[in-house]
Amino acid sequence: MKKYNKIWQFITPLLLFLVTISILSWTDINNNLSEKQSTNSDTLKLKPVEKPPFSSEISNIYQAINLQQTGLGFSVFEKAITGFINLKSENRLNNDKDILTVIDFSKSSTEKRMWIIDLKNKSVLLNTYVAHGRGSGDDIANSFSNLAESHQSSLGFYVTNETYQGKHGLSLRLDGLDKGINNLARTRAIVVHGASYVSENFINTHGRLGRSHGCPAVPDYLNEKIISLIKDKTCMFINGPKEYNSVFLDKEKAENSIRNI
Template sequence: MENQSVVHRLRLKRRARRMARRILPFVASLFMATPLAAPVVNSKANAASMSNALPSAKSLQAAFFSQQLHDMYRDLNVEAQGLRYEVFEKAMTGYLNLQHDGQLSDDKQLLTVVDFELPSTEKRLWVLDLEAKQVKFHTLVAHGHNSGENVATNFSNQNESNMSSLGFYVTQGEYVGKHGRSLKLNGVDEGYNTNALARSVVMHGADYVSEEFIQQYGRLGRSLGCPALPMDQKDEIIEAVNGGTCLFLNGPDQSYSSKYLDEDVAMNTLLSANS
């Protein structure tokens, strides 16, 4: 056990050194931006002061994590498509937590984000290919009938609520039902969406998800709680995201919380992937 502990400490030191090399330009810019202090006579006091001023390993990790997410957000160019950074950050944090728990497929590095804070008249679904750093799909998506009119404001995990359910999902297998080709969704956020399978909350196509419907009614049609897709894209999207990929439904619910928003787990997962 003692040898394993020593090996573990050595690995942590090597990882910290690698991280320090990556973040050095960031740290240097902080020092360059800090005014120089007056000369200190006592060299020991000066050394102690400098030691206290150095960023901790924790702050270096946080800075590296933040920089990585900002770089990916920039490379995906999703800001121009209306995906806000704070929503992307939450989605990525959950994705990394689910990846750490082994709940996601190793074959597909896909993240689907739906932002129900946006009105249904806007394209508020993104399928992100994190490996290729590309947006595979950006399209319309419907919310539940009892969640609201053009904007979703109410959410529920209860059966027959006809509302959307917020949180993180892991996609499962396809089937053919009353809406044709559909995709099962396993809700993993206890208290928010874990009844999704029992409620038959699935990804499917619907005629009421179209620009023509918006022009006629001023909003999309609404589902019984499913994230319904445009008919002309549903097959491609279902084909792409099935079989163990991450779906995150964001919305204006201040009470929402998730164990999958653990930033420490997300940071360690990202660091391991880059080590």
């Protein structure tokens, strides 16, 4: 019996030691796991959210408005909305009207190549015909000028301004924003106005629309509606078949402001 007591006296401290070591080791493991989980959690929290590429965001807007179905090409819309965003960020546009007008003179005059887009409500308000200047070409415009008496259309970005009553009835003045490209629009009296030669009847008779002296002329019966929609400092972009460069096509600058659309 004494022999067993001596053995237990020896074993008991050893068992206590081993149990204590096990508990301490288990505690350290748990602490390390908790620290790693905490570190991983912090890393996840601190990781910045990546923004989608600029073109992807533009594509989302393009698809939301169903612009492809209306015939407006994505590349033209991308240029137009890039300029719109940059002009908006410079406070050049009416904050109460998120209206973008796009005219694509790379298309035939027999196509509806003018779009009035409500960016706020993601909808096309109007898609209709528009004439180019007689000096720019017959059915398709291929020459553009900023010079008076050229009777040619001008490409680029415009801001719509005030209305007036002229020889074509209600008309809307335009201010060209691209130096050397369209900045003489006001002095050239380049305005939006109605014209009888902008009609399907004219197309059926002549195979194309009639032509203006450089103005983006629109159908007579839609003139007042169009002017009402786009007047008072909204953005107009005129695209053409030729290469066009503008400070307003700065995508990097526009990317920082696109979420305001």
